[in-house]
Amino acid sequence: MRIATWNVNSITARLPRFNEWLELADPDVVCLQETKTASFPSDRAEELGYEVAHNGDGRWNGVAILSRVGLEDVSLQFEGQPGYANDDEDALLSVPKVEARAVGATCGGVRVWSLYVPNGRALDSAHFPYKLEWLDRFRDVVAAEQHPLVVTGDFNIAPTDDDVWDIKAFAGSTHVTADERARLTALLDCGLVDVVPRPQKYDKPFTYYDYRAGMFHKNMGMRIDLFYASPSLTVLDAYIDRDARKGTGPSDHCPVVVDLSP
DNA sequence: ATGTCCGTAACCTACGGA
Numbered sequence: 001m002r003i004a005t006w007n008v009n010s011i012t013a014r015l016p017r018f019n020e021w022l023e024l025a026d027p028d029v030v031c032l033q034e035t036k037t038a039s040f041p042s043d044r045a046e047e048l049g050y051e052v053a054h055n056g057d058g059r060w061n062g063v064a065i066l067s068r069v070g071l072e073d074v075s076l077q078f079e080g081q082p083g084y085a086n087d088d089e090d091a092l093l094s095v096p097k098v099e100a101r102a103v104g105a106t107c108g109g110v111r112v113w114s115l116y117v118p119n120g121r122a123l124d125s126a127h128f129p130y131k132l133e134w135l136d137r138f139r140d141v142v143a144a145e146q147h148p149l150v151v152t153g154d155f156n157i158a159p160t161d162d163d164v165w166d167i168k169a170f171a172g173s174t175h176v177t178a179d180e181r182a183r184l185t186a187l188l189d190c191g192l193v194d195v196v197p198r199p200q201k202y203d204k205p206f207t208y209y210d211y212r213a214g215m216f217h218k219n220m221g222m223r224i225d226l227f228y229a230s231p232s233l234t235v236l237d238a239y240i241d242r243d244a245r246k247g248t249g250p251s252d253h254c255p256v257v258v259d260l261s262p
Numbered sequence: 263a264t265g266t267c268c269g270t271a272a273c274c275t276a277c278g279g280a
Binding site for chain 2: 009010012013034036037058059060119121156165169210211212213214215218220249251252
């Protein structure tokens with residue numbers, strides 16, 4: 001079974017490239033993040049035999065699972081998923097809003113979660129404790145989940161210092177802190193393995209490159225799109241589709257493609 | 263690294279977010 005994950009940074013803006021990639025990569029299951037739409041444009045995917053579970057509410061976030069090996073027991077959020085109280089609003093009137101950041105489904109006998117973990121923004125931002133709490137609550141879900149299990153998506157955390165181009169550039173930043181990495185360890189402690197994909201070029205398995213400052217061409221990236229899987233799933237291959245980051249109108253993230261044998 | 267790109271609201275540009 002081939003499972004891929006990709007933060008597309010708007011499925012609407014990416015649709016021509018996405019549809020082309022879908023045929024080329026030929027995945028059985030696709031986990032998407034940052035679809036940034038309320039309505040998933042699924043016409044071509046359906047022609048290719050995929051069913052679609054999409055959790056999207058408009059301008060921000062949005063996650064999906066596409067599967068051509070069955071799509072059952074869809075969850076459009078997770079049990080206990082925290083919301084974020086938007087601080088633009090009057091604090092007294094502000095109600096925490098559960099964002100479109102998680103979708104789960106059972107595909108061909110594998111339980112799959114597609115996640116778009118909150119960014120955190122800055123260490124002193126209210127978005128940072130929200131990120132940690134969100135991961136704490138998701139851990140509780142993973143602890144109770146059935147196996148075989150795949151938890152994948154944009155985690156907005158680099159698991160080790162080697163997973164960013166220069167750790168010195170991240171002093172005082174999110175994505176690399178012990179607090180965030182402890183949440184990754186907690187997920188792995190539920191009985192999952194970090195499937196590290198092979199890069200197509202250079203030595204580091206980066207999955208994300210900022211659009212600015214020629215970061216992609218300087219190989220200044222990060223590994224923040226992760227693939228956590230039950231150890232009962234044998235990994236036949238795992239690679240980063242670097243080609244999808246090239247050319248006109250790419251996402252700022254690369255797809256990660258994993259071949260598994262149950 | 264702050265050099266770009268996204269969607270939106272409101273216009274033909276500015277903004278928040280990443």
